[in-house]
Structure formats: structure tokens, C-alpha cells
Amino acid sequence: MSKLLSRFQGSLVGAVLGDCIGAVYELGGEITLSEILNTIYSIEASGGTDNKGKQEEILYSYTDDTAMARSVAGSLIKHKGFQLKDMVKRFTSEYKSEPDRGYGGNVTTVFQLLDNPELEDLYEPARKQFDGQGSFGNGGSMRIVPAALFSYNKDHSYVQTLTRQITEITHSHEQAIQGAILQCLAVHLALHADNTTPLDTDLFVDNLKTYMNKLEEEELKKPKVLTPTKKRTTRSSEKRDKPYCYKLDKIKEYLNQEKEVTVQELIDVLGNDISALGSVPAAVFSFLRSSKPMTGELKDRNSFEKTIIYAISLNGDTDTIATMAGAIAGAYYGIEAVPKSWQTCCEGVTDAIQYANQLEEFVSKS
Ligand code: 8NA
Ligand code: MG
Ligand code: MG
Ligand code: MG
Numbered sequence: 434m435s436k437l438l439s440r441f442q443g444s445l446v447g448a449v450l451g452d453c454i455g456a457v458y459e460l461g462g463e464i465t466l467s468e469i470l471n472t473i474y475s476i477e478a479s480g481g482t483d484n485k486g487k488q489e490e491i492l493y494s495y496t497d498d499t500a501m502a503r504s505v506a507g508s509l510i511k512h513k514g515f516q517l518k519d520m521v522k523r524f525t526s527e528y529k530s531e532p533d534r535g536y537g538g539n540v541t542t543v544f545q546l547l548d549n550p551e552l553e554d555l556y557e558p559a560r561k562q563f564d565g566q567g568s569f570g571n572g573g574s575m576r577i578v579p580a581a582l583f584s585y586n587k588d589h590s591y592v593q594t595l596t597r598q599i600t601e602i603t604h605s606h607e608q609a610i611q612g613a614i615l616q617c618l619a620v621h622l623a624l625h626a627d628n629t630t631p632l633d634t635d636l637f638v639d640n641l642k643t644y645m646n647k648l649e650e651e652e653l654k655k656p657k658v659l660t661p662t663k664k665r666t667t668r669s670s671e672k673r674d675k676p677y678c679y680k681l682d683k684i685k686e687y688l689n690q691e692k693e694v695t696v697q698e699l700i701d702v703l704g705n706d707i708s709a710l711g712s713v714p715a716a717v718f719s720f721l722r723s724s725k726p727m728t729g730e731l732k733d734r735n736s737f738e739k740t741i742i743y744a745i746s747l748n749g750d751t752d753t754i755a756t757m758a759g760a761i762a763g764a765y766y767g768i769e770a771v772p773k774s775w776q777t778c779c780e781g782v783t784d785a786i787q788y789a790n791q792l793e794e795f796v797s798k799s
Contacts, residue, residue: 439767440624441582441793445785446771447763448578451741451755453493453779458751466730466746476778492778496535498756499781500527501576506788509583515598521547521555537570543603560605567605571709573613575753578760581620585796589644592617611648612709616757618644619717623764632724634688642681649675670702671710680714705749712750716757719744737762737770
């Protein structure tokens with residue numbers, strides 16, 4: 434297998450595993466590392482096969498995160514690029530055929546409005562959400578990984594434009610769009626980073642900050658709209674002018690300080706909730722922190738495994754933080770780092786590998 438294919442497969446499979454395993458704990462209150470490890474041990478003990486060596490039943494199902502990422506992948510592959518009508522159709526058909534995949538509380542209204550052949554402006558339903566503010570949820574970020582693979586040969590401005598086009602179908606709030614861009618850029622950067630030497634985490638954060646700084650500066654220059662965009666939060670880190678840049682600075686600080694940052698501080702500063710601003714930075718941090726040695730129960734795990742387990746241990750929106758962290762980690766470490774037993778226990782892995790193969794074929798030819 435080529436190195437690129439391994440990283441494409443790692444990224445899409447990593448995303449599926451983070452969603453499936455993370456969904457066991459989503460918004461379920463406080464969970465301990467030992468509890469998560471018990472789930473992992475049971476996955477590894479089954480090895481994904483029964484005692485006759487036959488593949489066992491899927492133990493963990495994917496949720497909205499993967500359901501929507503599959504639509505993104507399928508549409509980009511089919512049309513060799515972004516095709517608004519087709520992507521909308523895939524989102525709405527997917528939702529109609531399986532509405533119980535755990536979608537966010539309000540995005541379903543968008544799907545219902547989009548499912549109207551008379552509708553002319555397909556971005557209108559998203560813009561109308563929350564009295565015209567748009568959703569700041571992480572639903573755009575959680576599904577964006579195929580766009581990063583598709584953009585492999587392109588630069589960051591292409592990544593940003595494509596991400597915006599895909600995200601605005603459901604999420605028009607600038608923080609949701611910027612979160613999806615941050616996630617997509619992180620996967621793109623991870624795919625391109627040299628993985629034969631230890632990851633330069635400072636450089637990784639600096640690169641992301643360069644792009645996010647430009648976005649946040651541009652946003653500050655825009656005239657303030659009549660209905661100010663508000664974000665329901667008590668986190669002081671999010672009341673700043675450039676909250677994504679602030680969080681990236683904090684990520685760098687946590688990675689370099691001698692004392693291990695506590696989960697509580699991460700939740701207080703980076704967040705672990707269903708907003709984009711309150712979850713994408715946590716996913717990026719989970720990947721970066723797991724590239725460095727750890728003590729305790731995760732000490733002997735590889736960095737991909739650490740990323741998923743660590744991301745879930747932040748509590749809150751566990752499936753979404755783990756799917757985003759898993760996508761970045763898989764893009765960096767490749768499919769060889771992803772335990773086989775984890776793959777066989779989770780729904781949607783075979784399809785993820787197929788999408789990765791098709792996307793790799795596309796970028797290798799273009
Ligand atoms: P969304 O657009 O419905 O946003 C999710 C939620 O965020 C909404 O229901 C609101 O509560 C809140 N919200 C978003 N924007 C605003 C705003 N401008 N003003 C006030 N409140 C706002 O859906 P999404 O696709 O962004 O959601 C993604 C998340 O939902 C993922 O975690 C996914 O796994 C799923 N999920 C959510 C819950 C939950 O309890 N919300 C539970 C399971 C799954
Ligand atoms: Mg979900
Ligand atoms: Mg908006
Ligand atoms: Mg979630």
C-alpha cells in the first residue's frame with residue numbers, strides 16, 4: 434500500500450472509530466479513563482471475531498458525524514468537486530432514511546426545509562436558523578474530513594473555500610464555518626506533515642494560527658450586524674476578539690508546560706461541548722498531546738490509540754471530539770496504527786476504506 438493511501442484510510446477510518454466509540458459516552462456526564470479503557474479492553478478481547486474466527490456482529494454504530502461525512506465523500510467523488518444540489522440531496526436523503534442517528538437538536542429543521550424541490554436558494558434554510566444567526570454547532574466540523582483528502586493537492590485557500598461551501602448548507606454562523614475550516618486544515622496539514630520524525634507540535638499550531646488569524650482579523654473588520662452573533666457560553670476564552678487564535682495559543686502553552694494540564698482546565702478553556710468553538714480546539718489538542726509521551730494508563734498505547742481515548746476522556750460531546758481528533762491522527766499515523774480489533778467492531782469501516790481508496794485514486798490522477 435502506498436504511504437498516501439495508508440494516510441487516507443487512516444484518516445477516514447480514524448474518524449469513524451472516534452464517532453462509534455465516542456458515541457458510547459456522548460453527553461453522558463462524567464466518565465473516567467478506566468471506564469473508557471474497559472470498553473477498549475472488551476473490543477480488543479473480542480478481536481472483532483467470534484471463537485470460530487468469523488467476524489462478529491458490529492458492536493458500535495456510527496452516528497450523524499459519520500452519516501454526514503459519508504455524504505460529503507460520496508458527493509465529492511461522484512462530481513470530482515463540489516456540487517451543491519447533489520450534496521444537499523445526499524444530506525436530506527440520508528437524514529430521511531435514518532433520522533435516528535443522533536442529529537443535533539435544530540439541524541433537522543434545515544433538512545426538512547431543504548427537502549423541497551421548489552426551494553431556490555439552498556443556503557437559505559441554514560441562514561434562517563436561530564433568528565438569522567445561523568447554527569454555531571460543530572455539525573460542519575464533524576463531517577468535513579473527506580474535503581481535506583479531496584484537497585490534498587490544493588493549497589489552504591482552496592481548502593477554506595470548499596469547507597465554507599459544504600458547511601454553509603447547514604451552518605451559517607461564522608464560528609461554525611471557522612471551526613470546520615480549522616478542522617479541515619488540521620487534517621490537511623497532518624496528511625502533509627513528515628511522519629518519519631517526531632511531530633513538531635509548535636510548528637503545527639503556528640501553521641494553523643497563521644490561517645485562523647487571517648480569518649478572525651477579516652471577521653473583525655466586517656461591520657457589526659444588527660443582531661449581534663452571540664454564543665451561549667460562560668467561557669471567558671470565548672469572549673475574546675479572536676477566540677480561535679486565543680485557544681491555539683493556549684494549546685501551545687499546554688503542550689510546552691512542564692505540569693500536565695488538567696481535564697478540568699481543558700474543558701474550562703478549550704471546551705468540550707456541541708459548539709464548533711467549544712470542540713474543534715479540544716480535538717486538535719487531543720491529537721497533539723497524544724503525539725508526546727504520556728504516563729499512567731495510556732503510557733504503552735500508540736499515539737493513534739491515545740488520541741481517541743484521550744479525546745473521549747474530555748467528556749462532553751465525546752463522539753464528535755473523538756471523530757475529529759481521530760481524523761487528524763489517522764491522517765498523520767496512517768492505517769497501520771489503527772488496531773484491527775477496533776476496526777472490526779465498528780460500523781462503517783469498510784465503506785470508509787472504500788471512500789479513502791477512491792479519494793486517493795482521484796488525487797493521484799489529478
Ligand atoms: P445544530 O445545528 O442543531 O446545533 C446543535 C445545538 O447547538 C442546537 O440544538 C442548539 O442547542 C445549539 N445552537 C447552535 N447554534 C445556536 C445558536 N445560534 N444559538 C443558540 N443555540 C445554538 O446541530 P449540529 O449538527 O451542529 O450538532 C452537532 C452535534 O449534534 C454533534 O455533537 C452531534 O453528534 C449531535 N448530537 C447532539 C446532541 C445534543 O444534545 N445536542 C446529542 C447527540 C448528538
Ligand atoms: Mg454524533
Ligand atoms: Mg452567519
Ligand atoms: Mg456529537
